[in-house]
Amino acid sequence: MSRTYKATGINLKTQVLGESDKIVTILTREFGLIRAVAPGARKHNSSLGGRSGMFVVNELLIAKGRSLDKITQAQTLKTYPGLTKDLGKLAASQYLTEIVLCQALSEQPQEELYELFNEHLHRLEAMSSANPFGVLAHLAHGVFHLLALAGLTPQVQVCCLSGHPLKPDFTDPNWQIGFSIPAGGTVCLEAWKRLRTEKEKDTGIQRNSSFSPSPNHPIIPSPPKAGSQTVVVHRQEIPVISSRLGAIELGLLQHLSQPEIMQIDGARDHNWLSVEQILRQYAQYQLGRPIRSATLIDSYFAANHDATV
Numbered sequence: 001m002s003r004t005y006k007a008t009g010i011n012l013k014t015q016v017l018g019e020s021d022k023i024v025t026i027l028t029r030e031f032g033l034i035r036a037v038a039p040g041a042r043k044h045n046s047s048l049g050g051r052s053g054m055f056v057v058n059e060l061l062i063a064k065g066r067s068l069d070k071i072t073q074a075q076t077l078k079t080y081p082g083l084t085k086d087l088g089k090l091a092a093s094q095y096l097t098e099i100v101l102c103q104a105l106s107e108q109p110q111e112e113l114y115e116l117f118n119e120h121l122h123r124l125e126a127m128s129s130a131n132p133f134g135v136l137a138h139l140a141h142g143v144f145h146l147l148a149l150a151g152l153t154p155q156v157q158v159c160c161l162s163g164h165p166l167k168p169d170f171t172d173p174n175w176q177i178g179f180s181i182p183a184g185g186t187v188c189l190e191a192w193k194r195l196r197t198e199k200e201k202d203t204g205i206q207r208n209s210s211f212s213p214s215p216n217h218p219i220i221p222s223p224p225k226a227g228s229q230t231v232v233v234h235r236q237e238i239p240v241i242s243s244r245l246g247a248i249e250l251g252l253l254q255h256l257s258q259p260e261i262m263q264i265d266g267a268r269d270h271n272w273l274s275v276e277q278i279l280r281q282y283a284q285y286q287l288g289r290p291i292r293s294a295t296l297i298d299s300y301f302a303a304n305h306d307a308t309v
Contacts, residue, residue: 003064004072007031010057010118012097016042023068024052025101026060029111033104036062036069048074055080055093055121078118082125088132088304089124091296092139096120099146102287116149132304136272137261139297143279144256152286154279155185156253160239162191168247168254170266175247179278181285183239186250196238242281249274273301 009028017023022041026034038052051058051074061073083093100117104110120142127134147153158165160183169175178187245253248264248271255262256275276297284290 005031005062005064007034007060007062008057008077009034009060010114011052011054012101014038014052014054020046022048022052024071026058027100027104027110027114027117028060029114030109031106032108032110033101033106034062034069036060036071037065038071038074051076053079055083057118080121080125083121086129087296088135088300089127089129091293091300092124092135092142093121094293095139095291095297096142096146098291098293099143099283099287102289103146103150112149113146116145120145133269133272133301136269136276136297136301140252140272140275140279141256141261143276143283144253147279147283147286148257152283153257154179154253154282156250156256158186159188159191160185161187161195164188164191166250166254168250170247170251170264172247176244177250178241179243179245180239181242181282186245186253187239187241189241189244192239192241199238243274243278245274245278246271249278253278 007026007028007030009026011024012027012033013025015023017037020040020042022038024036024038024041026036028034038048040046041048041052043049048071050056052071056076057078058074058076060071063070063072080093083089096117100113104113120138124135124138124142127138144153156166160180166177166186166188168177176189178189178192179185180187248267251264252267252271252275255264280291280294
C-alpha cells in the first residue's frame, strides 16, 4: 500500500496528462518542489479542478507513487483571483514563478522561498490597477528579494572595481554609473575608464618593447640573484559595461533591498522600465536561462505606453 504524506503548497505549473488528469508542480513548505498527478482534474465536476489551478494554495494529502505521486485530497487555503483578472499582474506573477522554479529544491524544506513568493503575489494582487507601471515596481522588488534569498543579489551599494560606496547625485541630470553583469553589479565609470587607460598603456609598452630574437642573437634569461623571489602580477580584467544608469535608476536599485518599495522623487515609468531590464538580464545570466514570461511584460507595457503617449 502506498505511503501518504501531508504538505501545504502553492501550484506553480500544470500540464495535461491523459484524457482527464493533470500533472501539477507545487512549491511546498515541507518538501520543496514536488510534481504530483491530480486525477480527474480536467473533468467538469472534479473536486480537484479548481484546486489544481495556478497560484492556488492547498493543504494536500499525497500518496507516494513509483514515478509520480498522486494527490488524494486537497483543501484550498488561499487563492489569488485578482492576478488572473489583470494581464500585467498575471505576467509579473508568471515571471516570478519562473525564477522560483529555477531556485526551488526538491525533497527539502523551502519555507522561506514559499513565504516570500506568497508575499509578493499578495502585494501584486493588492496593488491598484490604476497605474499599470506600478506592476514594474512590484516585479523588480520581487525579483530582487528572490535573488537575495538565493545569495545572487547584484552589488548596487559599492563599485565592483574600487569597492568605494556609491551615492547617486540627483542634482546632476547627466550623472551616470555603469552596470556590469559579468562583474556582478555597479561600476564607477571613472574607475572603469582609468583601468582601461592603464590597460591600453600596458599593451602599448609591451607591443613597442617586443622583438623577435634571431638565431644569432638568442634571448638568454638572466639568472636570478641570490635571495630574490619571483613576483607574479595579476592584471585586473576590464569588465564589460552592460548598461548605464542615471541617479534615479541607481537610487531605485539601492532601495529594492528594503522590505517595502520606496519611491524616489522624480522617478518615472521609464526609470522602472530600466531597472526591470537590468534585473532581468542579470537574473537570466545568473540562472543560465531566459525568462520566457518577460516577453509578456514587454508586450503589455509597450501597449500601455502607446496608449498613454
